[in-house]
Amino acid sequence: MELSTLVIYDIEDDRARTRVSEACKDFGLERLQFSCFRGTLSQNKREELYEKLRRIQREWETRWHKDFPEAQTKQTDLPVPPGEEAKGRWRPAFKIMIQPLCEKDEKTALYAYLFADIPKDLDQERQDGSRDTK
Numbered sequence: 001m002e003l004s005t006l007v008i009y010d011i012e013d014d015r016a017r018t019r020v021s022e023a024c025k026d027f028g029l030e031r032l033q034f035s036c037f038r039g040t041l042s043q044n045k046r047e048e049l050y051e052k053l054r055r056i057q058r059e060w061e062t063r064w065h066k067d068f069p070e071a072q073t074k075q076t077d078l079p080v081p082p083g084e085e086a087k088g089r090w091r092p093a094f095k096i097m098i099q100p101l102c103e104k105d106e107k108t109a110l111y112a113y114l115f116a117d118i119p120k121d122l123d124q125e126r127q128d129g130s131r132d133t134k
Helices: 015-026 043-067 103-108 120-132
Strands: 001-012 031-034 036-042 073-076 089-100 112-119
Touching: 001 015, 001 043, 015 031, 015 043, 036 043, 043 073, 043 089, 043 112, 112 120
Parallel strands: none
Antiparallel strands: 001 036, 001 089, 031 036, 073 112, 089 112
């Protein structure tokens, strides 16, 4: 059974964001906004898309570790930070939600979160940089 499906994501990395966008298009989804797609997918196709997006997420994670080898990352299927203590602070780095748009299927939503333990000095640089642009 095919259901109307919504895919929403929040990804800072341009390369990964473009790859997720292309994957959504490859599955026949229509772009509603920059990071939001809608279309009709069967449960198998939703799971296939989920696995494809998780692969993109793991590739981003590998690149992240090349730049920040001491930083830890944790994949989770929930939008809450890992229970483990962070060296800096846990920050969602790669958020994806795949949601069927049928009430009876609400509990089958698939989430793909990746939390990164942002080093304190890098986190401070990012916050300072965002203040400078305002």
